[in-house]
Structure formats: structure tokens, C-alpha cells
Amino acid sequence: MTAAGSAQERLLVVDDDPRIRQMLTRYFEGEGYAVTAVADGVAMRDELARQDFSALFLDLVLPGGEDGLSLARTVRSQSDIPILMLTGRDDVVDKVVGLEVGADDYIAKPFHLREVLARLRSILRRRQPQQAPVVEAPPASEAHPPLRFDGWVLDVDRRKLVCPKGEEIILTTGEFDMLVVLVRNAGRVMSRERLMDLTRNRNLEAFDRTIDAQVARLRRKIEADSADPQFIKSVRGVGYIFTGRVT
Known part of the structure; x- marks a missing residue:
């Protein structure tokens, strides 16, 4: 093996x-x-x-x-x-x-x-969850604190998303990576090309509809109304912006 x-x-x-x-x-x-x-x-x-x-x-x-x-x-x-x-x-x-x-x-x-x-x-x-070295690393809560927005908890180390009701929301690998990039860049307009650069570790062509498909699936999972999103908003002709309050 x-x-x-x-x-x-x-x-x-x-x-x-x-x-x-x-x-x-x-x-x-x-x-x-x-x-x-x-x-x-x-x-x-x-x-x-x-x-x-x-x-x-x-x-x-x-x-x-x-x-x-x-x-x-x-x-x-x-x-x-x-x-x-x-x-x-x-x-x-x-x-x-x-x-x-x-x-x-x-x-x-x-x-x-x-x-x-x-x-x-x-x-x-x-x-795979990110694991710090056993001896030298500080506690995970200090090294990589979860990202929080409007009652949601995005645990990057454990690759988990928990909604305000305390339930875990299952995301695919691509959806999770996309959400992490958007949340970490909250308030910043992200072009489709930039989102592809930051999320892909694979040889997929960076055509616009690939990103749009990922965002559409994310909206269905985290937005109260995916047709009227409050977290991931479209910026016409450019890309997307995450507007949640991130802590």
C-alpha cells in the first residue's frame, strides 16, 4: 500500500x-x-x-x-x-x-x-480537518477561531457549518470552500475569476456559470429566501459580495 x-x-x-x-x-x-x-x-x-x-x-x-x-x-x-x-x-x-x-x-x-x-x-x-502540530501549536480555539455571522458558526478547522438553530448544515467540499472565501472577505466584492482562483485546487475551467452554480447551491442552504439573498449578494457584471456581520 x-x-x-x-x-x-x-x-x-x-x-x-x-x-x-x-x-x-x-x-x-x-x-x-x-x-x-x-x-x-x-x-x-x-x-x-x-x-x-x-x-x-x-x-x-x-x-x-x-x-x-x-x-x-x-x-x-x-x-x-x-x-x-x-x-x-x-x-x-x-x-x-x-x-x-x-x-x-x-x-x-x-x-x-x-x-x-x-x-x-x-x-x-x-x-480533512486541519490539524496543528501536537507540541507547539496553541489550542485550536486560539489558532483558528470559528467564523460567526448572524447566528451562524463556520468552523474552518472541523469543516462544519452550524445554523442559528444549532443544526449542522451539510455542505459539499466546493460549497464549504466557497463559503469560507466569501466569509473571510466579507464586505469585499469578489469577481468570479478571483473566487475560482481562491477555491479551486482542481483543473476546472474558470467559466462564470461554474461559480454561479456553486453560489446558487449555497444560497439554497443558508438563505431564508434564496431568491432574495441577505448574505451572498450579486454585484452585476462583477461577481458576489458577502454582507453578513462576521465576527
Whole structure:
């Protein structure tokens, strides 16, 4: 086993092409991950119900009447597992829709396995709580105090968002990173290009609708009325500004 993967990092591959399933299984097992590969949404649901996974590779086009986008939407409504969409269509609209339903990344076929590994590692690394050195670091509350705005608590170290009612709000990796950047820059107009620079650790093109899709999903989770947002406001022709009172 390599240092990259661990026994706790199990991947689920959903693709109707047996060659793709075999290729990804062999490669990621060689990198130290445990891999389960299935051909359709029915088998995917069975595996997700049976065990936990660290990430899901999901083909866009699948047999049986369910495509990857509908399956991603279902998975995201029940879990925050990272979803990496696989597709033979390198289309901007597909990418935007994939991000809108909650995918964390979008990978076009044919792909280089090392690039796929790098994207997976980036997403898994960003999901890990930040840990300070054991001996020299001050208490976490002093080193990285939570960010608070209007009753909300954004704990960057633990990667948790708690609403004023005390309930944890589940965010995807991309949504959490976007919110952290906006909150840390409260009162400052952030262009879409700047938001992409500060939030991406992956090779996604910095087109405007990618950012818009992330913001739209965030608004649905933190705004009382996503159609009339009070925290994340649009700045026409530029980008977005976070207007909550941050402490």
C-alpha cells in the first residue's frame, strides 16, 4: 500500500464500460485504495447502502433509464460523499449541470489516470480537518477561531457549518470552500475569476456559470429566501459580495 491511500479510503466506481471499471480498479488499488466497481444505478444504491465510501466516480451516461446526473442528485440529497463525474462529452452545459446537482468535479474521457488521482487526492485532502502540530501549536480555539455571522458558526478547522438553530448544515467540499472565501472577505466584492482562483485546487475551467452554480447551491442552504439573498449578494457584471456581520 502506498502513502496516498489507506484502508479507510474506499472508492465506488459506477460505469457501464467494463474496461473503464477494470482500469480504474487496477490503478487505484495499486495506489492503496479499496475499490468497488459496478455497472449501473441499481448496483450503486446497493453498495452505498451496504458500506461507506470516501468518494464516488459516476459515469454521466448509464443504462437502465437513469443517467449520472439524476443519480448524482439522488446521492447528494442523502450524503455529502465527494462525487467525480466521468463523461465522454466535454460539454460546458454538462459541467454546469453536474456542478449544480452537487458534483465536486467533472472529468472528461479519455483521461490520464495520474490527473484523476491528483483530483481525487485534492478533494479528499480538502475534506480533512486541519490539524496543528501536537507540541507547539496553541489550542485550536486560539489558532483558528470559528467564523460567526448572524447566528451562524463556520468552523474552518472541523469543516462544519452550524445554523442559528444549532443544526449542522451539510455542505459539499466546493460549497464549504466557497463559503469560507466569501466569509473571510466579507464586505469585499469578489469577481468570479478571483473566487475560482481562491477555491479551486482542481483543473476546472474558470467559466462564470461554474461559480454561479456553486453560489446558487449555497444560497439554497443558508438563505431564508434564496431568491432574495441577505448574505451572498450579486454585484452585476462583477461577481458576489458577502454582507453578513462576521465576527
